Amino acid sequence: MKKYGLILLSVVLLLGLLSACGGNGNNNNGTGKTNKENANNTPSAEVAAESKDPIELEMSVWGSDAQVALYDELAEEYKKLHPNVTVKTSVIPWADYQQKLAIMAATKTSPDIVWISERMIPQFMNGGQLLDISSVKEDAAYTFDDIIPSTLTAFEKDGKLYGIPFSTPPQVVFYNKNLFEANGLKSPMQLYEEGNWTYDEMVKASEAISKPQEGVYGVKFIQNSSNWSDNLIPLIWAMGGEIFNEDTTQFAMNTPETAKAINLFKGLLDKKAHPSIGEQLTFDTGKLGMAFENVTRTSAYRDKVDFEWDIAPLPEGDHGVKMPIGFGGYSIFKDAEYPEEALEYLKFISNKENAAKVAEFFVPQRESVLYSDEYLNKFPFPTVETMKVAAYDRLAEGTIRPSHPNWVKIDEQVTINLDAILLGSTTTEQALEIMEDSINPLLK
CATH class of the missing domain: 3.40.190.10 (Periplasmic binding protein-like II)
Incomplete structure (x- = not known):
């Protein structure tokens, strides 16, 4: 009898354990949702980011104080979406920029994301030091087709893409x-x-x-x-x-x-x-x-x-x-410690919303921003029609000045x-x- 009692007790305990682990259809596991609902709703990117290890990205620029302040604001906005990612903006004077970047690239101490001009691209692209970011073309949310094609030519080689422009002034x-x-x-x-x-x-x-x-x-x-x-x-x-x-x-x-x-x-x-x-x-x-x-x-x-x-x-x-167009773009070095995270940040600062913010200082690379009422009517002079005729309408046929390593x-x-x-x-x-x-x- 004692033997059967022990068996019965074991069965009861086992059923209780299974109930605690699996629960019934009404168990919400403390989330306010049923197990079925939890199974069909994966955590958001923001929640997932909270569980990741801290990541620090560095972006180098040659810009003014006001431009650096804008990028610092964008970095703060990005951190709200990805709490584990911190982006530091480093300023290198224009006169020293290319030489210092070359030294850092050679010693594998380069920033993750860099501003880069048309004169610099061949040196780093032909040297195999830039990351292929062609995957942005397949990201529907990024709307790559919105970028004016003529502004991309400096970054294209052998069917691959090595950067995104942010400044394309004619x-x-x-x-x-x-x-x-x-x-x-x-x-x-x-x-x-x-x-x-x-x-x-x-x-x-x-x-x-x-x-x-x-x-x-x-x-x-x-x-x-x-x-x-x-x-x-x-x-x-x-x-x-x-x-x-x-x-x-x-x-x-x-x-x-x-x-x-x-x-x-x-x-x-x-x-x-x-x-x-x-x-x-x-x-x-x-x-x-x-x-x-x-x-x-x-x-x-x-x-x-x-x-x-x-x-x-x-x-x-x-x-x-x-028509010659000036050029500034974002690139990622192949030796970046966090290339995937760097690419996500590059997409963030060059998406439609943030391209409009950066357009405070630069002629935008996105057609939707360039011809938006907000951008065109930002200043009363020169007139919108003059700006279109003299500059903006010519971007589509613009040519980036030639360069070489x-x-x-x-x-x-x-x-x-x-x-x-x-x-x-x-x-x-x-x-x-x-x-x-x-x-x-x-x-x-």
Whole structure:
């Protein structure tokens, strides 16, 4: 009898244990939901993140204090969604940025996410140091198709994607309306609307406006020879020239078309229609009839200048117009300690909502943001129509300035020989031949 009693007690205890572990259909396990409901509702990303180990990501930038503050705010917003992830924003001065990034990449101490410009991309992409982030194309929530295709080309190689742009400002012509009116000239925008805005007309206007004895000049392309690529490349393109061949294996500037472009620029200097190379003269002084600059300069001039001004598209050359766009993007280094988490943060700061916030400082890469009423009507001047005609509508056909892993050495050779041309110590044709001989070996 005692034996049967023990067996019965064991069965009761076993049933009680099973009941406690499995429960019945009404058991909510302390969640307020039945077991069936719990089985069909996986934890949210926020809840799941709370159980993960702490992660610290680092993002390097070269931006201003205001820009850094914005990214710090985005990092805080991200932390609310992912409490275990902390993002630190590190500032590296622009002058040292590429060199320091290269050293950190070589020593595997680089930040996880980096700002990167078009000049830097070939060095790190061709060196196999950037992470392939092509998976963003398949993320429906990210809406990759919203990104303007022309702004992605610098990050594309062999069917893979190595970054996302955040700043894609096209180049425009700023012009001083007062100086044009004082000299009885049609403005660049008026000439554009008539279909007559060409480099020939730009030269005529520059010569008419210039009064070098009063410190007034018709146009400014570049500050000095070392930044020739900023504004001489679009002139070279407009005349039918190129910097490299299509696969950047040969120097392509040694042509009559490029010579014509350089000689046009030299002619402006010789006639004192352009400030002397190295002269510190900026558009906001009111002493320049025109200045070729990125459209983002509009924000600096709105509250700074005390004369009437506006913007216009780039003029046409013998081969039309090839619109250059500036470039800044986000990339992830392949050696990042947390590549998956870094990619999630990259998607967060470049999604539609946050691209709109970043657009406070930069021309957005997303079409939905670029043409949103909020962005277009943010400032009363220049007018929405002018901004569209001169800049935004041209982004789709924009071209990122060419670069190469050996760009620093290439740039040095072009600068040296361009100086020789402008000083008159050699002819344009001779200098282009010297450039070709010295630069082609750098492209191998």
